[in-house]
Amino acid sequence: MQSDGFWTVLVVDDEAQVRASLTRCLEEDYRVLTAASAREALEILNREEVDLVLCDQRMPDMTGVEFFREARVSHPEVIRVLITGYTDPDDIIRSINEAAIYQFVSKPWQPDHLLLLIKRALESRELARRHRYLSRELKFSDDVLRRQNDHMVKLLQDTYEFDKLVFASDKMVEVCNLARQAAATDLPVLIQGETGTGKELMARAVHFFSARKAFPFLAQNCGALPDELLHSELFGHKRGAFTGAISDRLGLFPAADGGTVFLDEISEVSPSFQVSLLRFLQEGEVKPLGSDQTRHCNVRIIAASNRPLKELVEQKKFRQDLYYRLRGFELNIPPLRERVEDIPVLAEHAAKKYAKSINRNIAGISNEVLQRLKLYPFPGNVRELENEMRRMVAVAEDGEILSVKHMSPELAKLLPAKPDNGRAAFLLEKGTLKEKVEALEMHLVSQSLLKHKWNYSRAARELGISRVGLANKIKRYKLDKSGAQ
Ligand SMILES: Nc1ncnc2c1ncn2[C@@H]1O[C@H](COP(=O)(O)OP(=O)(O)OP(=O)(O)O)[C@@H](O)[C@H]1O
Ligand SMILES: [Mg+2]
Structure with a gap:
C-alpha cells in the first residue's frame, strides 16, 4: 500500500482500448498502472509496489495464467485476478491451482462487479495482514506462546539456510569476516551498499550468527512511512493515541526484545524521528504513543542505507551523532x-x-x-x-x-x-567431431569444478575419473579458478 493509503492496481492487457476502459473504471478509487504485455508487467512488479494485478488471459507473449504462475513465485504478496472468456469449470479450477488466482472475471465485465471484487480482495488481504500482526503481538506478549516462537525461529533458520550468503571474492570474504566480528558483539551495525547488493541478507546473517539468534529478527522499512506511523510501528501505541488506534499495539522494539531490529532505508528518516532513534539507542527505552510509561528493550539495531550516510551528514541531512551511534560496525557491501x-x-x-x-x-x-x-x-x-x-x-x-x-x-x-579458444564450441554448429567432444568435455569438467568449488576429490568423483585424471584435464584445457569457469 502507498503511504497515502491508496492501493495500486496493475492492469495488464495487450489492447489499448481495454486498458483505457479498465483504467477509467478504477482510477477514482485506486492508483492504476498499465502494461501492454506480461514482460512489461513483470518489469513494473519489480519496480513498483503493486497490490493487485488484473490481467487478461489472452496476450501475445504469454497467457495470463502463465504470467500469474511466474508472478506467483516472484511476487507472492500480489493478488491475482484474471479476466477471461473461459467457461470450462475444469480449466478454471486447474488455473486457480496452478497460478493461485484469487478470482476470475468473465467477459464482458461489469464495472460494479469488478469494483466490488477488487475491494473485497484487498480488504481480505489487509485483514489477513492484520491478523498476522496481531498474532505476532500475542505471541510476544504471552510467555506460554513465546515457546512456540522458538519453533518459528527454528523454521526461520531453516529457511535462512536456503537463503544463504554466497560469495567467492576476496572483497566479500573481508566484509563477511567483519560481519562475523560484529555478530559477536551487541553493537549497532550499519550496512551500506547499492540497491540489491544483499544488505538485508547480510543483516539476517549477522543476527543468525549472534547470540540473539533464538530471539526474533524483525525488519522495518523506514522509507515509506510518515513519522506517526513509524513511531507506532517501532515503539507501539496505546489505544486511543490517535484516530484509528482501536487497540494497544506492541511496537517492533518491544516485540523483538532479546533479538534484532533491522531498520532499512535509515537515510529516509525525518530529522525529528532521528532524535527519537538516537534517544532509543542511548537509553534502550521505549515509550508507546499515548502512554506515559517507558519500558526497557534489549534489542540490537542493524540499519541499512543505499545512500552513503557520511555524505548525508556532510550535507546536514542526517544527524552526525546518530550516524556515529549506528556505525558500531560499518559493513560496506561492494x-x-x-x-x-x-x-x-x-x-x-x-x-x-x-x-x-x-x-x-x-x-x-x-x-x-x-x-x-x-x-x-x-x-x-x-x-x-x-x-x-x-x-x-x-x-x-x-x-x-x-x-x-x-x-x-x-x-x-x-x-x-577476447575469443574463447573455441571453449564453448560444442554449442556452435561448426567444428569437427573431435573438437566438439573436447569442448563438451572441457565444459563438463569446468562445470563440475565450479559446482564443487574446485574441490578436486568431489569433482573427480562426480565425473567418475581419478584425481590425477582430473588434474591432467585441467592442465590440458588450461582451466583456472579466476577464468570464465
Ligand atoms: N551474497 C548473496 N548470496 C546469495 N543471495 C544474495 C546475495 N546477495 C544478495 N542476494 C539476493 O539478492 C536479492 C537482493 O538482496 P537484498 O534484498 O538483501 O538486497 P538489499 O541490498 O537489501 O537491496 P535494497 O537496497 O534494494 O533493499 C535477494 O533475493 C537476496 O537473497
Ligand atoms: Mg533491502
Missing part, C-alpha cells in the same frame, strides 16, 4: 560489478533456487553465459542477476544447459573481449 568473481557462484545459486521452485532440472550454465554475465555492469546488483537467472531458468527446457539463447537480449548481445 557493488556486484566490483566483485565479478562472485557472479558465477551467485548465478549458479540463483539458477538452482529457481529451478527447484518450479521443479525443473538445469544441467548447468555455459561458459559463454558466464562470460557475458561478467561483462554486464548490473546496476541492480545481485537482485538483477537473480532476475536474469530466474528468466533463463523459466525459458529453458527441462535438463538443458543454460546458454546464450536463454539470456535476455540486452545481456546476450554482450561480446567477450
Whole structure:
C-alpha cells in the first residue's frame, strides 16, 4: 500500500482500448498502472509496489495464467485476478491451482462487479495482514506462546539456510569476516551498499550468527512511512493515541526484545524521528504513543542505507551523532560489478533456487553465459542477476544447459573481449567431431569444478575419473579458478 493509503492496481492487457476502459473504471478509487504485455508487467512488479494485478488471459507473449504462475513465485504478496472468456469449470479450477488466482472475471465485465471484487480482495488481504500482526503481538506478549516462537525461529533458520550468503571474492570474504566480528558483539551495525547488493541478507546473517539468534529478527522499512506511523510501528501505541488506534499495539522494539531490529532505508528518516532513534539507542527505552510509561528493550539495531550516510551528514541531512551511534560496525557491501568473481557462484545459486521452485532440472550454465554475465555492469546488483537467472531458468527446457539463447537480449548481445579458444564450441554448429567432444568435455569438467568449488576429490568423483585424471584435464584445457569457469 502507498503511504497515502491508496492501493495500486496493475492492469495488464495487450489492447489499448481495454486498458483505457479498465483504467477509467478504477482510477477514482485506486492508483492504476498499465502494461501492454506480461514482460512489461513483470518489469513494473519489480519496480513498483503493486497490490493487485488484473490481467487478461489472452496476450501475445504469454497467457495470463502463465504470467500469474511466474508472478506467483516472484511476487507472492500480489493478488491475482484474471479476466477471461473461459467457461470450462475444469480449466478454471486447474488455473486457480496452478497460478493461485484469487478470482476470475468473465467477459464482458461489469464495472460494479469488478469494483466490488477488487475491494473485497484487498480488504481480505489487509485483514489477513492484520491478523498476522496481531498474532505476532500475542505471541510476544504471552510467555506460554513465546515457546512456540522458538519453533518459528527454528523454521526461520531453516529457511535462512536456503537463503544463504554466497560469495567467492576476496572483497566479500573481508566484509563477511567483519560481519562475523560484529555478530559477536551487541553493537549497532550499519550496512551500506547499492540497491540489491544483499544488505538485508547480510543483516539476517549477522543476527543468525549472534547470540540473539533464538530471539526474533524483525525488519522495518523506514522509507515509506510518515513519522506517526513509524513511531507506532517501532515503539507501539496505546489505544486511543490517535484516530484509528482501536487497540494497544506492541511496537517492533518491544516485540523483538532479546533479538534484532533491522531498520532499512535509515537515510529516509525525518530529522525529528532521528532524535527519537538516537534517544532509543542511548537509553534502550521505549515509550508507546499515548502512554506515559517507558519500558526497557534489549534489542540490537542493524540499519541499512543505499545512500552513503557520511555524505548525508556532510550535507546536514542526517544527524552526525546518530550516524556515529549506528556505525558500531560499518559493513560496506561492494557493488556486484566490483566483485565479478562472485557472479558465477551467485548465478549458479540463483539458477538452482529457481529451478527447484518450479521443479525443473538445469544441467548447468555455459561458459559463454558466464562470460557475458561478467561483462554486464548490473546496476541492480545481485537482485538483477537473480532476475536474469530466474528468466533463463523459466525459458529453458527441462535438463538443458543454460546458454546464450536463454539470456535476455540486452545481456546476450554482450561480446567477450577476447575469443574463447573455441571453449564453448560444442554449442556452435561448426567444428569437427573431435573438437566438439573436447569442448563438451572441457565444459563438463569446468562445470563440475565450479559446482564443487574446485574441490578436486568431489569433482573427480562426480565425473567418475581419478584425481590425477582430473588434474591432467585441467592442465590440458588450461582451466583456472579466476577464468570464465
Ligand atoms: N551474497 C548473496 N548470496 C546469495 N543471495 C544474495 C546475495 N546477495 C544478495 N542476494 C539476493 O539478492 C536479492 C537482493 O538482496 P537484498 O534484498 O538483501 O538486497 P538489499 O541490498 O537489501 O537491496 P535494497 O537496497 O534494494 O533493499 C535477494 O533475493 C537476496 O537473497
Ligand atoms: Mg533491502
